[in-house]
Amino acid sequence: MRKLLSLLSLCLLLLLGPHSHAQSAKKYNPLDSLPIRGFCIGAPFVQGLDEFITFIHKDLAPRHINTLVLRIDYNYQYKSHPELSDSGALSKQDVAKLVRACKEEHIRIIPQVNLLGHQSWAGKVNNLLRVYPQFDETPWVKMPEHYVWPNADGLYCKSYCPLHPEVHKVVFDIIDEICDAFESTAFHAGMDEVFYIGEAKCPRCGGRDKAGLFAGEVSTLRNHLAEKQRQLWIWGDRLLDGKTTGMGMWEASMNNTYRAVDLIPKDVMICDWHYDRPDKTPVYFAMKGLHVITCPWRKPQVGIIQLEDMDRFRRDATPELKPMYEGMMQTIWSPAGAFLDEYYGRKTNPRDSVNTQSNCFKAVFK
Template sequence: MRKVFLMFCCLFVLQAVFPQQNPDSLLPVRGLAIAAPYPDGVDRFVRFIDEELAPRKVNTLILRVDYNYQYTSHPELAEDNALSEADVKNIVAVCKQHNISIIPQINLLGHQSWAGSLGKLLQVYPEFDETPHVKMPEDYKWPNEDGLYCKSYCPLHPEVHKVVFALVDEITRVFEADAFHAGMDEVFYIGDEKCPRCGGRDKAELYAGEVTRIRDHLAETGKRLWMWGDRLIDGKTTGIGMWEASMNNTHGAVDLIPKDVMICDWHYERADPTAVYFAMKGFDVVTCPWRREEVAVKQLSQMLDYRAHSTSEMKSRFRGMVHTIWTGADNFLDLYYGKKENKDEQGDQADCFKVLFDEINKLGSPGSARGPKS
């Protein structure tokens, strides 16, 4: 009951302090981050964009594509039954119709495996593995003796960027995107002592070097890098811990990477106010909730407050909200339309998305500006 009471208090404050103002000025970025659908789900996903995202005033769509595309640059990395160019163009067309900017995502550096399975990159190119001595278990459990959460590729391997940058260039071209999301979250394996290239090196410098290399490659064609912000936060000093912040000393990279990187600051259990930290470091930042409605509403209230009461220099760095979805597109739509019952006792990501954007919609009617590049 206390959580419900607090949520309604936040709603009251939002409605009282920000009555019927233009959300383009209040929240330049109003986004959804979700996995791209598979081919048999494209038509349904397009209808969802047309009938749900557009009326809810979403103007930014981060699509986790990874290897769910029929790459021509590296066809060996495409998943079975991956999206075709025609499938992608159907998604692009409906987003153009509604002035929704698409930001495709491929997980770079970390998240090269999940549970007991390698991702496509390390399946095909095992030489890129940062920790080849860590074998994938048949029965994955956490915690484990190897500290295996997800594998990473070695950022200093001389051939890795030739491969992944070809994918980045192809996916941004087919989605007609002016920005790219590189993931970069939850990197537990970096600078492994047994790596012949990375062993003994400073983890913050390694992480910053990879971020900068990706950013510089995108900048060559006028595109912007977006990334998750957790590895740039000191998990020990803040008490945030190893998941939503770093406990392996990558956080020093925050002072080493270019300031034009867009930070996606995700917190799911509490509304930790780290957006202020990133803005004070000179970065543009969006706040990213997931499944707890009371947390999402509090984060929205914070973001509006930051923009309303900051200096002009700081205000422009608080860019808005991006709701994250951590299930497949088809499963999310089943939850969204009530075809499946949510069984997660910790919250419902579909309902959380609805609550967040219902509150955003109460702020007023948006203008016609396309989701921002900057």
């Protein structure tokens, strides 16, 4: 009997071929099941463009990244509004090099310009409100010489007024031009951490429902993009209830914009970021009928759990909900050059050698 079993095993091995054992032993990678495997970073400056393109070819593509979100803001030579462009910004020819590299690696490229919120940072007003101060939601709040948080004005970042009659003419020009330059089928509008919205002293927004204002701006941007078959992407924090969940004012909303989750169009892509805990909010967004991507930052263990969660959500979901769980996107919040210094080991973080952006990226996107 033993000889017969051994003979049968040998025959089976010969039939299956020499690679059968290696294939069965291959470790399951949850990334393989995700439609979107993304990477989000600030667009490189001109002097770092060539190295970043090499990074696309030699590092993003081998890690099976298929979506690249580039935070452009005003690091582009806008023809429609040259007054908004940063000094030394990327040219259309520079962008064409990025587009070509991504096409060669079958990577979808999506530009981002921060809209609504994040119109200032620390003590600096960003280009839109610097050039067009009439768009400011809170013109009475003056930028401090030395910024500290918290402060009496509740100033984190300024916002533009979504009801100003001239703001969307400028915003739409920027959206159309940057999407055309990147040949993109989607646009990321940011819209995270909006603290100033519907302020009582604003002559247009005062007294209005903040959730309605936020949803209205999402819908306005979405509808404009849809005219050219482009999809709107936004961060998801303003659609979460910060008080009920205990997530607070940064990763969720404490000014009642969270009710907008039931008011926005269902084809908006939600980029759900949580950096210190693997909160299970993708389930919430999916059950609201919204497509969602989970976004880690710098903690490898948190990112790994988020990846395992996203894989499990998809496997355990109903056929109706499974398509809502779109995937993962690593977020990078340092300039591209600084990240590459860390990624390639040219510089290290003396305070924490474990919880870094590059370590999280390498752990999640093996």
